[in-house]
Amino acid sequence: MMHADPSSISPTQTLRKEFRRHLEIFYAQLKLAPPYESVEKAIRTLTTAMHALPREAQTRIASDPALQWQQFRLAFETSGLVKKHRGIIAGLARNRSALNLPAEYDHFLNLFNA
Numbered sequence: 053m054m055h056a057d058p059s060s061i062s063p064t065q066t067l068r069k070e071f072r073r074h075l076e077i078f079y080a081q082l083k084l085a086p087p088y089e090s091v092e093k094a095i096r097t098l099t100t101a102m103h104a105l106p107r108e109a110q111t112r113i114a115s116d117p118a119l120q121w122q123q124f125r126l127a128f129e130t131s132g133l134v135k136k137h138r139g140i141i142a143g144l145a146r147n148r149s150a151l152n153l154p155a156e157y158d159h160f161l162n163l164f165n166a
Contacts, residue, residue, distance in 0.1 A: 063114035064102040071098050071124050075133075078160055081153045082144055087136040098127035117156075125159040134163045 072095060079086040101123065102110055113119040128134055142164040144151060153161070 063107075063110040064099055066114050067102060067110075067120060067123065068095055068099055070120065071095060071127065074124060074157070075128075078153070078157055081151065081157075082137075082141060084137055084140065087133070090131065090133045090136050094127050094131035094133040097131040098123060101127065101130075121156060121159045125163070128160055129163055134160075138164060 072091075075086060075091050075094065102113070105113070113123055141161070145161045145164045148158075148161065151161075
């Protein structure tokens with residue numbers, strides 16, 4: 053099996069993998085089945101947004117966790133993923149301290165408090 057040279061992996065590919073991983077963790081920790089079609093749509097939304105940016109901006113985002121979470125949150129919201137399991141997640145988010153999620157996932161959870 054051939055492995056890609058890490059330097060040949062685009063910032064967008066890196067972000068796609070990272071976003072998918074965060075979505076998997078988010079739903080697993082909430083003990084919810086991920087809405088697979090919507091997850092894929094969110095990943096496509098992120099990919100489209102990243103491809104619209106110059107390569108320098110893509111690289112900057114890929115190397116800055118704060119910028120990554122801005123993009124992840126935007127894709128989560130724009131894709132409609134925020135509408136899936138809305139009632140359940142909003143209820144869980146009201147008792148944030150009971151959730152076994154790192155604080156960075158508040159980027160997603162806060163969308164359910166609006």
